[in-house]
Amino acid sequence: MTKKNDALAELIAALKTLPSVGVKSAQRMAYHLLQHDREGAGRIVTTLQNALKQIIHCRLCNTLCEHEICHLCSDEKRDHSRLMIVHMPSDVISMESANCHDGLYFVLMGYIDPTQNRDIHSTGLEKLLDRIETGEITEIIIATNFTAEGNATAHILYEALKNYPCKISRLSQGMPLGSELEYIDSGTLAQAVYERKCLKN
Ligand SMILES: [Zn+2]
Numbered sequence: 001m002t003k004k005n006d007a008l009a010e011l012i013a014a015l016k017t018l019p020s021v022g023v024k025s026a027q028r029m030a031y032h033l034l035q036h037d038r039e040g041a042g043r044i045v046t047t048l049q050n051a052l053k054q055i056i057h058c059r060l061c062n063t064l065c066e067h068e069i070c071h072l073c074s075d076e077k078r079d080h081s082r083l084m085i086v087h088m089p090s091d092v093i094s095m096e097s098a099n100c101h102d103g104l105y106f107v108l109m110g111y112i113d114p115t116q117n118r119d120i121h122s123t124g125l126e127k128l129l130d131r132i133e134t135g136e137i138t139e140i141i142i143a144t145n146f147t148a149e150g151n152a153t154a155h156i157l158y159e160a161l162k163n164y165p166c167k168i169s170r171l172s173q174g175m176p177l178g179s180e181l182e183y184i185d186s187g188t189l190a191q192a193v194y195e196r197k198c199l200k201n
Pocket of ligand 1: 063071
C-alpha cells in the first residue's frame with residue numbers, strides 16, 4: 001500500500017491561502033522550495049514566525065507595526081488635525097513616497113463590504129471614531145482605491161462620518177476606474193491629494 005504524501009499536500013494547501021495563488025502555483029512554489037531552495041524555505045519559516053510574534057496593529061491608526069503606537073502616529077512634527085483613510089499599509093508607503101500628506105493615517109486593512117461580512121465595525125473603525133471624538137481632527141481625507149470596491153467603501157465611510165464636525169474630502173477623480181493607489185505614480189498621486197474634492201465642510 002502506498003503512503004500518502006500528507007506533508008506535501010498540507011504545504012500546498014497552506015501556500016494556497018496566499019492571495020491570487022491557485023493550486024498550480026502553490027504546487028510550483030512547494031516543489032521549488034523543496035527541490036531548489038531549502039535554505040530559503042527555512043528563512044520563510046523563521047521570518048514568518050518572528051513576524052507573527054512581533055507585528056501588531058497600531059492602537060491609533062490600525063496599521064501593522066512593532067509597537068503599540070506606530071512611528072507616524074507618534075511623530076509630533078506631523079499635522080495631527082488631518083487624517084487620511086486608506087485601505088492597506090502599502091498605501092501609506094505610496095503616500096509617504098509621494099510626499100504629499102504630512103498628516104496622520106487610518107488603515108482599514110481592506111475594503112468595507114457588508115455582503116462579505118466586512119462591515120464598518122470589522123475594520124477597527126471604532127478606533128477612528130474615538131479619535132474624531134477627541135476633537136483633534138479637523139479634516140478627513142478619504143483615499144480609497146478608484147475601483148468599484150474602493151468607491152463603495154468611500155460611500156459607506158462618508159455616510160458613517162458625515163455628522164461629525166470635520167471637513168471631509170476625497171482624492172480627485174482624475175484617475176481611471178480600476179486604479180489602485182499603490183500602482184499610481186507619485187506625481188499623479190500627489191496631484192490627486194492637492195486637488196482633492198471637498199465633500200463636506
Ligand atoms: Zn499609527
